[in-house]
Amino acid sequence: xxxKKRFIFSLLLWFFCVxxxxxxxxxxxxxxxxxxxxxxxxxxxxxxxxxxxWQDLYEYNVKVDLDKPQDASMVYFDFSGTVEVYVRKNNGxxxxxxxxxxxxxxxxxxxxxxxxxxxxEPRKISVEFDGDKLHNLHVFAxxxxxxxxxxxxxxxxxxxxxxxxxKDLPGDAFNITSGKTVYIAGGAIVRGKLMCDKVENVRxxxxxxxxxxxxGVEIRHSRNVTIDGIIVVNPKHYTVFAGGxxxxxxxxxxxxxxxxxxxxxxFMSCSDVTVDDVFMRNSDDCIAVYAHRWEFYGDAKNYSVTxxxxxxxxxxxxxxxxxxxxxxxxxxxENLLFKNIEVLELDEDDPSAEGCMAIQAADMxxxxxxxxxxxRVDNFQEGKLLQLKVAFFEKYNAAPGRGVENxxxxxxxxxxxxxxxxxxxxxxxxxxxxxxxxxxxRINGKLINSVEEANIKVGEFSKNITFKNSQPVKQPxxxxxx
Numbered sequence: 001x002x003x004k005k006r007f008i009f010s011l012l013l014w015f016f017c018v019x020x021x022x023x024x025x026x027x028x029x030x031x032x033x034x035x036x037x038x039x040x041x042x043x044x045x046x047x048x049x050x051x052x053x054w055q056d057l058y059e060y061n062v063k064v065d066l067d068k069p070q071d072a073s074m075v076y077f078d079f080s081g082t083v084e085v086y087v088r089k090n091n092g093x094x095x096x097x098x099x100x101x102x103x104x105x106x107x108x109x110x111x112x113x114x115x116x117x118x119x120x121e122p123r124k125i126s127v128e129f130d131g132d133k134l135h136n137l138h139v140f141a142x143x144x145x146x147x148x149x150x151x152x153x154x155x156x157x158x159x160x161x162x163x164x165x166x167k168d169l170p171g172d173a174f175n176i177t178s179g180k181t182v183y184i185a186g187g188a189i190v191r192g193k194l195m196c197d198k199v200e201n202v203r204x205x206x207x208x209x210x211x212x213x214x215x216g217v218e219i220r221h222s223r224n225v226t227i228d229g230i231i232v233v234n235p236k237h238y239t240v241f242a243g244g245x246x247x248x249x250x251x252x253x254x255x256x257x258x259x260x261x262x263x264x265x266x267f268m269s270c271s272d273v274t275v276d277d278v279f280m281r282n283s284d285d286c287i288a289v290y291a292h293r294w295e296f297y298g299d300a301k302n303y304s305v306t307x308x309x310x311x312x313x314x315x316x317x318x319x320x321x322x323x324x325x326x327x328x329x330x331x332x333x334e335n336l337l338f339k340n341i342e343v344l345e346l347d348e349d350d351p352s353a354e355g356c357m358a359i360q361a362a363d364m365x366x367x368x369x370x371x372x373x374x375x376r377v378d379n380f381q382e383g384k385l386l387q388l389k390v391a392f393f394e395k396y397n398a399a400p401g402r403g404v405e406n407x408x409x410x411x412x413x414x415x416x417x418x419x420x421x422x423x424x425x426x427x428x429x430x431x432x433x434x435x436x437x438x439x440x441x442r443i444n445g446k447l448i449n450s451v452e453e454a455n456i457k458v459g460e461f462s463k464n465i466t467f468k469n470s471q472p473v474k475q476p477x478x479x480x481x482x
Contacts, residue, residue, distance in 0.1 A: 028186030066283030149271025161187035184208035292325035330364025346380035353418035355387030361401025379416030
């Protein structure tokens with residue numbers, strides 16, 4: 001009988017431990033030094049375990065949209081299991097609210113000027129009242145951290161809660177050496193870029209913020225560099241600047257920018273790159289893949305970009321091929337995968353360069369074997385759904401590209417005006433765009449079976465543009481003949 005009671009007690013203890021772990025919630029108060037300077041009072045945000053006590057979150061101010069910089073809001077926390085979120089809009093009346101990406105199907109309950117909603121898995125979302133995307137609230141609900149390094153470990157660069165500024169270093173950089181783990185704790189503010197120059201086996205992780213650096217993380221001539229979990233707020237230029245490096249892994253990175261040339265992730269002559277679960281809201285290209293630029297030389301190969309959300313307040317969400325090496329025979333950009341991507345905005349006002357998914361092979365680059373799959377694109381301000389071309393931009397290039405080939409689009413869904421026609425075209429008979437396949441392209445819910453239906457202009461220097469649909473396309477009963 002005693003053994004049976006012990007067994008039942010152990011079973012109950014295990015159950016409550018599992019339940020407790022399954023319902024973890026971790027919040028991070030800001031450093032006292034920035035409580036007033038970094039706050040945005042547009043919203044009051046709270047979180048709680050189901051039925052528990054509400055916990056206040058700190059609402060950070062983030063700048064968005066270079067065209068006319070605006071103040072938006074951001075909160076972050078970690079959880080497992082289920083969490084309830086409360087948001088009150090503090091200024092003005094509320095008529096409607098939307099949470100994007102829409103594919104997450106998060107249904108808020110609106111009560112006067114406040115909403116509540118429930119999350120059952122980590123999400124990066126935009127809460128938009130009355131269609132306002134410039135003063136919205138970004139909610140970053142992270143998974144629970146599974147391991148934190150020991151601050152006393154000599155191979156750990158530890159930024160604990162508080163504000164950190166470089167000391168006795170040129171510029172605004174923290175120089176990171178090989179074999180180091182850089183940990184930026186939740187509640188930490190780091191005001192300086194992390195420089196990885198000619199290093200290997202570096203890991204940058206945590207839940208904290210790199211705030212207004214020249215660049216967020218700079219990776220030069222390095223290998224085996226991982227970035228995981230941090231937030232970069234309003235760098236003067238790039239969030240991640242990577243050149244001449246390989247085996248780069250970026251996971252659960254969140255980014256905002258509203259400055260000229262403030263791209264998100266830019267890779268120049270880098271190979272073996274994995275990007276997963278990032279949220280990029282930038283005022284230039286969210287993700288750019290180039291060959292040679294500046295002091296970086298070499299091909300760009302083997303990229304995987306998955307499970308991410310891209311928001312280009314200016315320029316492109318994905319831009320491939322503009323820069324390369326014209327000194328010899330050119331370079332190759334190949335074997336790129338973009339899969340399970342949400343596109344929340346695009347605003348590119350130069351018709352010659354527009355494209356949510358843009359491949360613009362210039363500077364003698366050959367771009368080949370690129371796959372876009374499971375991409376969901378919301379209506380955007382200005383631009384084209386796609387542009388595939390052999391390009392020559394006088395401002396940026398010394399020569400046109402060599403060609404674009406073997407491009408596959410599968411399960412692309414676009415809900416929008418589609419007013420500006422997409423472009424597929426080479427430069428001449430020796431510089432072609434060829435072998436482009438569309439499988440299950442949908443525009444405003446309609447399954448597309450031709451370039452005409454998609455509003456794609458195909459030029460004379462392109463060939464083998466095909467549509468294949470796993471679902472049959474209904475043919476009209478009659479066809480008009482001219």
